[in-house]
Amino acid sequence: MRYGFLDEDAKKEIRRATLKAIAIPGYQVSFASRELPIARGWGTGGLQVTLSIINEDDCLKVIDQGCDGSVNAVNIRNFIVSVTDNATTLDTQEATIIQSRHRIPEEPLKEGQTLVLQVPYPEVLTNVEADSFKQKVMHANSDYAKLWVLLYEDTAQFGDSRIGHRYPVMVHDRYAMDPSPIPKYDTRKLHNNKALILLGAGREKKIYAIPPYTKVEPLKFEDRAFKVESFENKKCARCGASGVFMDEVHTDDGTVKYYCNDTAYCDKKLEGKL
């Protein structure tokens, strides 16, 4: 088996798209998404990015909605290991490449790390403009009036935006960007993050990026605070952590319990390493 599964020309094309994406933060670079042994829409964009950037020195972590042990995360990790024989870890700090779906790890990332986010819908304008060429023209002109109108209508009718995840962000004051379906809680972590963030959409054939220390701001009106999911006065029923993103679990006896969504963080906390 060839290291990294993809042939060298495929990797070079993805690497070129990746370098251009790094040079133009938030801009979606098209690439020829390859066939993989998993179906499109199941993380093939992130997987292709990871397979193109990984080398023998990397230590890999794969998470799905905060969990290292979920089926998708395990399958993707096993597949990457089967074609690279690379070391893996559950520890956010140890990893050099973290492939993730729907979450940015709870522990802060550091320089030298790369976070690869799987993206189902890379186009932030989809909900306000269906025509893909018009979307491209709008990006070219930095014309995000329709997004602002959507935000205004929501604010006027409901007092705030109804967008719960995939909250649109403005990158380097130029491109509106879909940050993948991360919760609003994670949106703030994109700003000035120390790690390189690469976003890959396999079905939609797009790669985009946020270099370290890049200005990333949620789209919002100046007089409205950006509200994130609140877990005030909540503690993880397992490790006792507070102030982190939590899963709400309704038990059979009708009580509600909260658990850290990031299982590796929860484990570390339980072991007293945090």
Place this chain on the structure above:
Amino acid sequence: METLDIEKLNRQNFKSLSDALSMPGKITHIQELFSSHFLAVANVLLYSEVSFYYSGDEDMTLVEAITHPKATTLKEADYIFSDTIDVVLIGEAKKGDYLSPDFSATLIFKCEDFNADRYRLSGPGIDGTKEISLPCKAEFIERLMEKNRDYPLGIEVFFINRCGEVLALSRTTKVEGLSWDM
């Protein structure tokens, strides 16, 4: 007979280029291919769907045979390689258009070392500001800033020195001279 795993070399050298571009001003290291750091970079970047321009002393024959890129004119090239830091190349390089700013050139310059004038860098990839030496003079930086003025249009620049060190300037990188007035 000693064997050479070119794909492994490409993986490691791509990491160096990616690190350099994502954190402009950071110095990373390139491993040699065919006794040349310059050819090693060409071998990472070139493949059958991209074009390049090179007019210099390095023998690109083997790299071309391995990667099958299209040799083209300066104005149309995706990658422009140069043995010297030639300001004229900046003016001629394509910088994309507003619909597709990624259809732009990347310039790779060979240099002796990075010790010419001092500059202050800022922009994405840089934590606040960073002061470093670059191997180029004021005129080069002025032309580069002019080329990258209409962001997102612009070009990326890599410098490779004799020791195989590489550093990059992205089109988002703002460069100010410390030893001269711009």
